[in-house]
Amino acid sequence: KAKLPAFRPTTQPVTVIPVEASAATIEKGRILFADNCGSCHGMGGWAAGIIPDLRRSGALGDPAAWQAVVIDGVLQDRGMISFKPYL
Ligand code: HEC
Known part of the structure; x- marks a missing residue:
């Protein structure tokens, strides 16, 4: 019956890292992330606020x-x- 603290969205900016990889390698990474990581860290990397948002x-x-x-x-x-x- 305890009250949860108010949700506070992060203000930390997304980390932008220049990528030097072929389109095929990027696609392979996208599929590996979707298959192995997205269920917890969020599909497309958008986490819901409980598990770390890997973009940050x-x-x-x-x-x-x-x-x-x-x-x-x-x-x-x-x-x-x-x-x-x-x-
Ligand atoms: C079963 C759920 C689950 C899956 C699947 C998962 N993770 Fe995680 N991950 C976690 C949790 C929980 C944490 C937070 C651990 C903590 O509190 O320090 C975490 C933390 C991380 C961190 C550290 C983030 C930070 O800044 O502290 C990285 C990097 C990471 N995960 C990468 C990945 C990658 C890449 C994959 C896929 C290969 C993946 N994770 C799949 C649950 C998961």
Whole structure:
């Protein structure tokens, strides 16, 4: 019966990273994201406000951080498993 705090939309801007990849590689990434990530992080990368919005993640422009989270599973205890067996 407790009252939830009011929803506060983020004011943090989306991180824009220049991409140098072919259209085919970008399409492959889109499909991999939709198949493996979108169910939690939001289709097209638009998260609903509970799980991190990857468009605003500090890991986005940091390949080592991305590797640590997505492949090595450093956030496993917080619900972000390692995708090493799948990717
Ligand atoms: C079963 C749900 C689920 C799926 C599927 C999932 N994630 Fe996550 N992810 C999470 C949760 C929960 C967190 C937040 C962990 C925390 O609180 O630190 C997270 C955090 C992250 C972070 C860190 C974001 C930040 O700024 O703190 C990255 C990067 C990430 N996920 C990438 C991915 C990628 C890439 C995929 C697909 C390969 C994926 N996730 C699939 C649940 C999921």
